[in-house]
Amino acid sequence: MSEEVIHSRIWQEEAEPDNAFAAASCHCHGYDVYGELLGQASWIEYLFLLFRGDAPTNQQTKLLEGLAIALANPGPRDAAVHAAMCGGVGLSTSASCLMAALAVGAGASGGAREVYLAMEDWQARGTNLALWQEGLAIKPVDDPADVWPSLGHSAGFDPHGVRCTTPVLQTLVHLAGLGCGQSLIWLHDHRASLEAAAGLPLAMSGVAAAALCDLGCTPAQGEMLCLLLRLPGAAVHALEQKDFGHKNFPFFSIKLENDPGTAQGGKNRTEEKI
């Protein structure tokens, strides 16, 4: 029986002469990783190369670097970071903290799935304002055959926002100013019209989606990059809460709407701070 293989357009290895399980050379999209990229390419350039298959231009490097900084730490109030901290505070394994951040940060509300959906909108609507206004007027519909729960708002906008927040605006202005692609510049110029059509302010996910389109990413690549780029903040806040300990972490209160009380044998306490 012939030996099965793993196909790759990304990675090529040559074995050490005395060990078939150790690589003597590794090439990524044709570039010698340890013989040349190491020491010459920056982390961001290498990240771009891995996803897009070619070396980035200076503008692309600056755009991905700016996006990486904007996404790296949404702060401890963010749901994904909150999830990671729940792992940290209970002294769970480090990987479980990041898995928790990935699971929550994957979501269609504020997470990587929202970026994916917004990138699909960019693919379909481009820089056509009429198409955006038409699309944003339609509420997202639940698909009962999709494992993803329905998104309650237009992708890329803040469902609870009052106006576009300062960090989102600062990020948009900075990234659009890099002049890499059309999406960010157009988004910057038409933000008010889009927000009026959506009835909601632009969110960081919307800026990220435009940036990733300008980097030439597919929605699936954009989703993956968002998952990756948001992990640093989750990691450090999980570690931080490990140090603070569970006594310094909120446990919150709960109110049951259907407490059976003592009828089934327990003591009746309808609201309890636990």
Place this chain on the structure above:
Amino acid sequence: MNGPERLEQHVGRLTTSAGAFFPGERAVFCGQDLHASLNDLDWLELYLFGINGRRYTEPQMKVLHAMCTFTSYPDARLWNNRVAALAGSARSTGSLGIAAAFAVSEAQIYGRGVDLRASEFLIRVRSEVDCGADLKQLVRSELKQKRGIAGYGRPIVAADERIAPMMALVREQGLDGGPHLKLAFEVEKILLEGRWRMRMNYAALAAALCADVGMSPREYLFSSMPAFLAGMPPCYLDAVEKSEGLLFPLPCRMLSYQGVGHRRWRDGKSSVQDVG
């Protein structure tokens, strides 16, 4: 009320009907005292109760148990199980390996994605047939639109060894007369008679049985989540008990490169030198 005012109402407190525990006193599970009124449930009954607050008959529970046991395969070649096994081989923890394998099971060509689509298809089509639609036409239309029907055909092999034992149990429990089950077999007949030659697989059978006990597609999605679980710990444990790194080791020759040739990195600009 929208925006920050709405969020402000929820700061620091959760209003819920899911449940809560009262330290030192009791625990409430979906409106029931867990230790007083639900203590006769086995684990799967409790799990299902948590999804839709429903209790099932003894024959129904036998079939719902079998739905999990009949598809828990401790075969580390299977992609989800392989994740658990690789975790063991790499000396990660059991929880990490099994949680990752569990998450991976929410796939589109097998597992939870297929389960959900199969359930949605059968429930939707049954409703349309009840309203007078032609089943053959609905099947043709589904195939045209989606290039396949979830629960019919199977990656890797055509036959499904789980169908016969499950149907034997279903008949034994007197649950073989449900409308969705009947519909599932009618769809298979159409697909076998036509040019498609697709057999029903376990996903359609399980989805039909759960639709017949009243589960919506989303309830079925959650009910089917533990279906592969029992097969995962043996894969992890087998790998962790062996020497490290022995699970499916990959020599360099097993990488088949199909990308661009070698090139030089010069100031962020590339030039193709030769074909690798």
